[in-house]
Amino acid sequence: MKPVKKALGLLSLSLIIFSASCTKKDASTSTQAANVMVGEELIFGEFGSMTGSESTFGVSTHKGIMMAVDEVNAKGGVKGKKIKVVSYDDQGKSDEAVTVVTKLLTQDKVHVLLGEVASSRSIAVAPIAQQYKVAMISPSSTNPKVTQLGDYIFRVCFIDPFQGSVMAKFALNNLSLKKAAIFRDVKADYSMGLANYFAQEFKKMGGEIVVDVSYSSGDVDFKPQLTQIRDKKPDVLFVPGYYTEVGLISKQARELNFKGVLLGGDGWDSEKLTEIGGDSIVGGYFSNHYSADDQNPAVQNFVKGYQAKYKEVPSGLAAMGYDAAAVAIDAANRATEMSTKGIRDALATTKNYPGVTGVITINDERNAVKPAVVLKVTGPQKFSYIATVNP
């Protein structure tokens, strides 16, 4: 009989805990999907990886968001209401992200959610934002799946496949090179998306794909495929992979005496790229979200303001965090009704908003239509701004 008594003891204990938590109950939980009106202040809920192995992502984004919010609050806020930011750390874990978003939505009762950087964590929390009908804006989750999870989910960055068409346009228009080879990573969704859209756009604009081969992330020897590529003599080689493999590929390609130009996507954006690839990668081009060297006044004002506030050069993630908050503020300004639904509807009609990372328009799929920048690898850990490619 003992264990049963113990179980009952446990139960009564949990009953006590439960009755304690119950006292915090309030009316709005039973009508969770209600349209919440904005009260005294407009509350933004931010969640990100402030600690853990990806803490630089969360911290940079947070700085960008705070800068945008502080600027608006200094000018008196949105329609006379100050903005309050509640931010929580998810340690880069998807289950923690779900927990903190539940807290933001049900305890802090935020009106807009800002986050996450990583696509997997945005995918994890999107159904919850959708359930409570609060608009969520991801600053930099590029996986196409994120915004497909509901009509309250937005993003201010472009999606993966778009970079493929950007690099195709760049190769044809800016470099005037017409023969391309593709070397894709079959294991990464990201790489496949970029490669497919590159091929499509390149052919449509009159270019020729001479060879399209693949590797798997984690490979170290690429010479068989690279020999095949070299023999077809393409002018450009599009490698939409991550920096580790790209570095090795460029090294082995030069060893095989391949002369073409290497192109890639934002998976190249790491100081490790030149560490691994050495001189072989210098002269390659890749697409990215933003460059601090861009001479556009919007970018330069942001860089100056950011440096004054935080004493460092803003990274791409900081710029996108800034834009995510700025787009939310713009939507709140335009909203016909200051409520969660009103802000969501205003967000969906965002058109030609002049952000730091380009002019942002939100399309029917709630993705941002905006330009990408092309950077050139010029030396060890040095990427310089070359061009802006519009969609």
Added chain:
Amino acid sequence: MTKWTFWVGTFVAVAALWGINYSLEEYANPYIVRVIINCGIALILGLSLNLVNGCAGQFSLGHAGFMGIGAYTSILLTTLSNIDFFQSPMGIGWAVVAGGGAAALAGYLVGLPSLRLRGDYLAIVTLGFGEIIRIFFLNMEFIGGARGMPGIPRESNFFWVYLWAAVTFIFMYRLIRSSTGRAILSIRENEIAAEAMGIDVARYKVVAFVISSFFAGIAGGLFAHYQGFIDPSTFNFNRSVEVVIMVVMGGMGSFTGAALGALLVTLLPELLRVFAEYRMVIFSASLVAVMLWRPMGIMGHKEIWHFFKKKGEA
């Protein structure tokens, strides 16, 4: 113990769970409910690892791997299969059991060769196993790969999680008082002496390991169907360490200790949220403090009721 009181007791307990579950869903704040359920899942994890790390005296570092196997097996049945049977709330229960079964099988396969090793070797083998499992999931495109697997039916709730937590606790409590349990304990106390007394050390180690893996798989299945989303990084090395912390902090070999450890490891970081970026620092410092003042864990080898009994009675 009469059969009659046993069944009435069980019935009342299940009905009470059901009642609490209903009231939680109706009236409580969803965030608090979430924390309570996270505690329940941690309880199952902590109690199951305690059997290997605490009672059998082995050192396993791969609990997250078994949890991952349970999670992915159960979502294969509920989310990716077309069998209607598994789509109903009751069916989720079966899928969770299947997840536990798969984890137990994996535990058997890993345990069979590696439990013949002694000491630190097992830690290294289980650590390696956990990483292999994670990387295996990472490379399986049909279960979402690195991007993760969304759209899992959110069917596990307070009722299921705490029913399993209670089952785990009672099972462990009964087990350790059986002849199998005594054999497992004797391995911890002195492996050579146990062998000399005629105990098949390797066999009982595997038994403990398989049972522990089974409940880890159950926890994984419940977790997956509570989150509605899983990705391989959820089951990384850090989660294994988290479970080890629960056991070590609570007291190795004490089931109420492991339960207390599980509650602390889950609740403390939530309660410390007010400290923002310093919360993990404070959390770690409190762990260090516990280890300094009570190196044997909060409970040591004792169960909670030992503290309330008069001397000599225990």
